Amino acid sequence: MGFKAYGALPFYPGPVTIHPKIAKVMHKDFAPPRFGTEYTELYADLTKKIQKICNTENEAIFPTGEAMVGLWGALKSCLKAGDKVVTVGTGVFGDGFADMAESLGCVVDKVSFPYDSTITRNDLERIDEAIKRTKPVMITAVHCETPSGTLNPLEELGKLKKERNVPLLVVDAVASMGGAEIKTDAWNCDILLGGSQKCFSCPPFTGIMLVSDTAWEIAEKVGYAGYDSILPFHNAAENPMKFPYTPCYTGIQALHKSAQLLEKEGLETVYRRHLEVAELCRNGLKELGIPLWTSPEAVNSPTCTAAMLPKGFDFKSWKWALAEYGMYIAGSFGPMDGKIFRIGHMGTQAKKEKMENALKIMKKVLKKRK
Incomplete structure (x- = not known):
């Protein structure tokens, strides 16, 4: 059902979707x-x-x-x-x-x-x-x-x-x-x-x-x-x-x-696009009540966001709930394993419309769980 509404949205932090x-x-x-x-x-x-x-x-x-x-x-x-x-x-x-x-x-x-x-x-x-x-x-x-x-x-x-x-x-x-x-x-x-x-x-x-x-x-x-x-x-x-x-x-x-x-796009434009999509992602997560993993003093990457799992979800249930709507995220490694999730907004995935759809999906999943 989600594929019809939103399309497939891979947000792995690499390998990313190959440019056509x-x-x-x-x-x-x-x-x-x-x-x-x-x-x-x-x-x-x-x-x-x-x-x-x-x-x-x-x-x-x-x-x-x-x-x-x-x-x-x-x-x-x-x-x-x-x-x-x-x-x-x-x-x-x-x-x-x-x-x-x-x-x-x-x-x-x-x-x-x-x-x-x-x-x-x-x-x-x-x-x-x-x-x-x-x-x-x-x-x-x-x-x-x-x-x-x-x-x-x-x-x-x-x-x-x-x-x-x-x-x-x-x-x-x-x-x-x-x-x-x-x-x-x-x-x-x-x-x-x-x-x-x-x-x-x-x-x-x-x-x-x-x-x-x-x-x-x-x-x-x-x-x-x-x-x-x-x-x-x-x-x-x-x-x-x-x-x-x-x-x-x-x-x-x-x-x-x-x-x-x-x-052709221009490197300054490319970097600005990544920064803007990253900011859209993090502001959207904040509105959804999902805190970032990083400390307030840290420099967040323009290519990948790490966030805490929403209340009521472990990584497996969060991952599969999003996947039902065609959105694919990653977990992490080491001391973060099972505690956070990651959204890779780099390359072809650093697109405003894709991130907007991703935030809609997360909002829908959270609303459904309430």
């Missing part, structure tokens, strides 16, 4: 790079577009796979057993970096903050103490913590990294790239990580990595040679024989089309 114009370009075949230039030309043009989106001159590379291939590739390519790492966590993925680095044999100083918060100037003191204590080769942080629905300010962290002469800052921007402004170079970020399945509205085919000269130099010294190594991609567009495995033609086509669409 992106789906249309994914059928085209390419000759392998060694037999032609079409693919490498597309790859090189995509590099320029992603650099513009991320405000950087760092080289962009696109390994095949879901965004986690980039996270693992960055750590494995630039760290060796015994290296010291400071991880900054305000959520599941931020602290997850610590687990990943420890599994590689690194010595990790884990600086963790409440999961309903974002980094503040006061927090920098704790981070600075960890840096001085540890003398790390790498700091890690997350821009958008999707499990918490938050967006970390990173400019001051980037300044601290530079002041303390830490070689590398690695930032997970998987759920913000293409939906919120990113200042890679201004943040002194050496490896910025993204993924095709979030704000770019593509299938989860392609990782996105912006890699600094310093990171390339360190990767050369580490010499990691696994499937997720970044080294084979260095300057690969200029030398097609360097691609380490069969390129994911469809993934690059899709991501290139997405970058074109963002460029």
Whole structure:
């Protein structure tokens, strides 16, 4: 019944609904790079577009796979057993970096903050103490913590990294790239990580990595040679024989089309659209009596909202009640598991009319329960 009234409304915080114009370009075949230039030309043009989106001159590379291939590739390519790492966590993925680095044999100083918060100037003191204590080769942080629905300010962290002469800052921007402004170079970020399945509205085919000269130099010294190594991609567009495995033609086509669409809409317009839909969502939840998960001082993400479950519902009953009307939401992880729900308003899902319908559905479900 709900499908007739409202239509299907997926609001997962990734993977999001594929843009129809992106789906249309994914059928085209390419000759392998060694037999032609079409693919490498597309790859090189995509590099320029992603650099513009991320405000950087760092080289962009696109390994095949879901965004986690980039996270693992960055750590494995630039760290060796015994290296010291400071991880900054305000959520599941931020602290997850610590687990990943420890599994590689690194010595990790884990600086963790409440999961309903974002980094503040006061927090920098704790981070600075960890840096001085540890003398790390790498700091890690997350821009958008999707499990918490938050967006970390990173400019001051980037300044601290530079002041303390830490070689590398690695930032997970998987759920913000293409939906919120990113200042890679201004943040002194050496490896910025993204993924095709979030704000770019593509299938989860392609990782996105912006890699600094310093990171390339360190990767050369580490010499990691696994499937997720970044080294084979260095300057690969200029030398097609360097691609380490069969390129994911469809993934690059899709991501290139997405970058074109963002460029055509205008990045300022894109970011404003995400902010407006996020504000509509949160104001609507407030009117429905549903409080946000995040603390009042936290910076909420323009791409994802995390809220408390309404009274009288556990996550399972809330999820299925909304699904009856064609609305699909997500739960969360770690300490938030079973306590909150999340609405992903990124990419194709960051549309005012979709959010208005979502709020109508939630109002109808709540009214029905009374």
